[in-house]
Amino acid sequence: MIASMKAAPANPFAASPTLSFNKPDDTKLRRVICFSPAPLFSKLSLRGKGGVLAQMSKDGVGLTYKDAGVDIDAGSELVRRIAKMAPGIGGFGGLFPLGDSFLVAGTDGVGTKLKLAFETGIHDTIGIDLVAMSVNDIVTSGAKPLFFLDYFATSRLDVDLAEKVIKDIVDGCQQSDCALLGGETAEMPDFYAEGEYDLSGFAVGIVKNDSVIDGKNIVAGDVLIGLPSSGVHSNGFSLVRRVLAHSGLSLKDQLPGEAITLGETMMAPTVIYVKQVLDLISKGGVKGIAHITGGGFTDNIPRVFPKGLGAVIYKDSWNIPAVFKWIQEAGNVEDAEMRRTFNMGIGMVLVVSAEASDKILKDANGAYKAYRIGEVVSSEGVSYS
Structure with a gap:
């Protein structure tokens, strides 16, 4: 975990189209500068919004994911539109050529499962979820995870709670044999409800060119x-x-x-x-x-x-x-x-x-x-x- 309370320096990369620098938004405790020569979207994560309402679906036949606020069809349509701008998306991880290998990257969060963490007070398993959602995606290409980055955002930093979550992220990295390379903690008053936080994770792995699992050789009978x-x-x-x-x-x-x-x-x-x-x-x-x-x-x-x-x-x-x-x-x-x-x-x-x-x-x-x-x-x- 990389932490810093120093004031952010002036942006030295403002003129570069390939480098992005995050300006401080309230308190930024960790900082990451990302080089992105050819960004590709590998998938779309769907998250429900709003509170929980005790009601059946509109047609009366039972509850559905769409009734709960998540429209998978809309998500698929967005992926199709993104594919027109960035051809090659659709896999579980994004592949980037590097010599005789591919770097394989994935990103995800844990969605509204966090709501249950807030309600139950169980915060010492959610970090494993965060790591799992990304490393499980990139291993589908045959890639061995190399490192993981996390993003922890909250309204007011509760150090003890954050420590529980980050300790669990470390555990998840150990289970997947990758390094927790760094990340960012963002304290943003009034943006999140008191006592709540959000998480995102980013994993990068590597696989040899001739070892990529891509499904091309699948045949009927497998x-x-x-x-x-x-x-x-x-x-x-x-x-x-x-x-x-x-x-x-x-x-x-x-x-x-x-x-x-x-x-x-x-x-x-x-x-x-x-x-x-x-x-x-x-x-x-x-x-x-x-x-x-x-x-x-x-x-x-x-x-x-x-x-x-x-x-x-x-x-x-x-x-x-x-x-x-x-x-x-x-x-x-x-x-x-x-x-x-x-x-x-x-x-x-x-x-x-x-x-x-x-x-x-x-x-x-x-x-x-x-x-x-x-x-x-x-x-x-x-x-x-």
Whole structure:
């Protein structure tokens, strides 16, 4: 963590079109100067806005992500428009050529899961979420994370609370074997509600040119291997909060049928898959990788396929965690909406050859959990059987 209370110097880079210098906005405790010769957008993060209202969807059939303030279709349309200005976007990470390698970069936040952190007082897991959302994206290209930067913004700096969050970011970096290189703390009175803060994270990794995982060699008959999630991870919380309000339960109540509270369940940190995925890649046969975040299986798996291919998912091939069953029942959420909003218990999907799938599943006994959840087919989209 790089910290400084010195006054900002005059901007020496004002005439340069490729360098940006952030002027102090109230109190800036850390500063980063970014060189950006050819910026590319790799994805769009969708965040809900506004408070939680206890009401069903307008058509009366159940709660939806759009009702909660997040319109995935609008986000997809924006990505299409950005693609006209910066061709090549759409992957989970942005690739930048560097000699015989590519630097792979990703950025994300933790969205409205922060609202639950404020309500529960659980701040010692949210930093892992922050790291996970970026490093899990860049590892889908086969990249090993090198370093991570964070941005912590708040109305009034609570040093003890910030220390908890940053300590957790350090933990996340250790889990992904990358360095916390620096970041910024911004204290902005009147901008955030008292006691609240926002987080963003930025990860950079590296992969050899001939080792990039890009999905180009995927063919019909390849196998989908799913790695289990720890729960909701860091997507869909605008809908989660809407369902929670509709249910009449509080975060202190137990998850029905389970010996854990709803708050503890929802705040379980996102799994960091980096070491496991890199190990599986080293065994050979991995052709494509999808990080299952906002958009669920429906939108994320097709992102790694060549044109004309799709997936069939075996519905009963893994155990769906109880939290998703509760969300669906309490919010009367339709199957298609659940599959497009949540990870449903699978946080990462690897597309592998049939031969490689046999080895991965055999090695999974005892060492880690992995499931054969589907196969690649000669028709676009994602279907279920």
